Amino acid sequence: MVFTPSAHVRGRKLVELLGCWSGTARPSSQLLAAAVRQLVLDGRLPPGTRLPAERELAGALGVSRTLVARTLDRLREDGFVASRRGAGSWVKLPDGERDNESHGGWFPTADSEVLNLAQATPSAPPELGAAVDRARLRFPEQLSGHGYQPHGLPVLRERIAERYTKRGLPTGPGQILITNGAQHAFALVLRMLVSPGERVLVEHPTYPNALEAIRGLNVTPVAVPMIEDGWDLELLAANLRQTSPRLAYLIPDFHNPTGIRLDAAGRAQLARALARTCTSAVIDETLAEIDLTNDEPPPPMAAFTDRAILVGSASKSFWGGLRLGWIRASEDFVQRMVIGRAAVDLGSPILEQLVLAELLQDADQVLERRRTESIERRESLVAALREHLPHWRYRVPDGGLALWCDIGAPVSSRVSVAAEQHGVRLAPGARFSVYGSLERWMRVPYTLPADQLAAAIRRLAAATASVRDGPSPNILTAPIV
Numbered sequence: 001m002v003f004t005p006s007a008h009v010r011g012r013k014l015v016e017l018l019g020c021w022s023g024t025a026r027p028s029s030q031l032l033a034a035a036v037r038q039l040v041l042d043g044r045l046p047p048g049t050r051l052p053a054e055r056e057l058a059g060a061l062g063v064s065r066t067l068v069a070r071t072l073d074r075l076r077e078d079g080f081v082a083s084r085r086g087a088g089s090w091v092k093l094p095d096g097e098r099d100n101e102s103h104g105g106w107f108p109t110a111d112s113e114v115l116n117l118a119q120a121t122p123s124a125p126p127e128l129g130a131a132v133d134r135a136r137l138r139f140p141e142q143l144s145g146h147g148y149q150p151h152g153l154p155v156l157r158e159r160i161a162e163r164y165t166k167r168g169l170p171t172g173p174g175q176i177l178i179t180n181g182a183q184h185a186f187a188l189v190l191r192m193l194v195s196p197g198e199r200v201l202v203e204h205p206t207y208p209n210a211l212e213a214i215r216g217l218n219v220t221p222v223a224v225p226m227i228e229d230g231w232d233l234e235l236l237a238a239n240l241r242q243t244s245p246r247l248a249y250l251i252p253d254f255h256n257p258t259g260i261r262l263d264a265a266g267r268a269q270l271a272r273a274l275a276r277t278c279t280s281a282v283i284d285e286t287l288a289e290i291d292l293t294n295d296e297p298p299p300p301m302a303a304f305t306d307r308a309i310l311v312g313s314a315s316k317s318f319w320g321g322l323r324l325g326w327i328r329a330s331e332d333f334v335q336r337m338v339i340g341r342a343a344v345d346l347g348s349p350i351l352e353q354l355v356l357a358e359l360l361q362d363a364d365q366v367l368e369r370r371r372t373e374s375i376e377r378r379e380s381l382v383a384a385l386r387e388h389l390p391h392w393r394y395r396v397p398d399g400g401l402a403l404w405c406d407i408g409a410p411v412s413s414r415v416s417v418a419a420e421q422h423g424v425r426l427a428p429g430a431r432f433s434v435y436g437s438l439e440r441w442m443r444v445p446y447t448l449p450a451d452q453l454a455a456a457i458r459r460l461a462a463a464t465a466s467v468r469d470g471p472s473p474n475i476l477t478a479p480i481v
């Protein structure tokens with residue numbers, strides 16, 4: 001396959017992507033080539049990306065130009081880089097990397113044949129149809145107005161506020177700002193509160209698109225590692241003190257990707273740490289209502305501290321296609337957000353807001369079905385993993401939509417590349433990492449129906465075996481950095 005060079009990665013950006021590529025060893029062309037290969041295989045350097053000139057790259061990496069030249073030679077030999085006089089060098093996948101016969105597996109010919117486990121996104125609930133019908137009847141009332149509602153539609157703000165009150169956090173509609181999803185909500189808050197060069201504290205691992213938003217603003221993520229059973233709150237507090245981040249971004253409700261929930265005592269401790277350092281926190285509640293237990297849920301973080309800016313979403317509880325989320329904060333903050341928002345967008349679509357307002361009338365029913373379905377699918381996934389990948393380790397989460405699996409070796413990017421060739425798309429651990437690490441981990445969602453999950457895990461097991469058995473030595477036996 002011939003790739004035309006497209007995007008250009010700058011030296012500095014490549015250095016950031018490479019992280020500490022030589023580890024503790026002396027820098028060598030072998031290590032650098034392996035690190036670049038890993039970025040290509042992991043999809044963080046898409047094929048076609050133009051590389052910086054040798055001199056720029058050597059300068060950015062602080063290595064000799066000879067080492068860079070040797071690295072490019074190695075990558076060219078392995079088929080990961082192509083060069084043309086006058087056009088420079090760009091990354092590519094080796095020919096044969098997508099060669100069906102050489103791997104003996106099932107290969108998709110069309111995107112629709114891929115079983116998508118890269119996103120933990122459920123399909124729409126059956127109640128959506130009736131909600132659309134009801135919303136359509138209400139729509140004409142809106143048509144005499146101009147249709148711009150930068151705060152969001154009053155009826156939707158009211159219903160979201162009511163749900164918070166029901167969850168133990170008294171809330172008025174003036175405290176709600178409707179956005180185009182939780183990601184949009186976080187990006188708006190980030191843009192308003194944080195300036196380039198400042199720091200934002202995140203959990204490690206964390207939600208990849210939040211990291212994208214942070215990096216996109218030239219803000220530095222400060223990563224606090226999660227431990228076996230959740231948050232190391234003392235370490236988190238120490239990081240707040242020592243690094244003085246401008247903001248924290250945290251997912252205490254069925255954390256993506258680990259699925260762990262912070263209990264009430266932990267929330268109180270976190271609130272104290274935020275108060276002591278005067279740090280505001282965006283609390284991403286996207287998965288809060290995908291609760292697969294019968295336990296009384298802990299109150300939302302904002303019940304513990306007014307430093308918590310809650311961000312919610314219709315995507316997991318209802319449907320991602322609505323593209324609606326919200327911010328729950330003080331009325332004053334919401335007012336400031338409305339003013340700040342105007343630079344980016346002027347409000348969310350009215351019809352979708354009416355649909356969500358209607359769906360919220362059926363919220364308990366929709367969520368109960370989501371719960372039952374997710375429990376069943378979680379069980380199907382666990383059963384398939386036990387059968388086909390018995391050495392993978394995970395804790396069965398109390399909520400959320402995915403398992404976070406320790407796959408036993410630092411090869412999750414390679415497994416996900418092989419899996420794509422077997423017709424399964426996955427998000428490897430590195431996607432959730434600030435440094436591109438977490439190669440022992442793979443997130444596996446349980447949002448597909450049971451039969452598709454079983455098929456996906458069978459294919460995944462074949463892909464994992466192909467990585468272990470190594471049919472393509474130039475890729476699969478590359479040193480891991």
Ligand SMILES: Cc1ncc(COP(=O)(O)O)c(C=O)c1O
Nearest residue numbers: 181182183207256286313315325
């Ligand atoms: C933790 C978390 N935050 C935000 C989002 C994005 O939500 P939305 O679709 O509302 O933008 C997701 C979606 O997967 C998520 O898991």
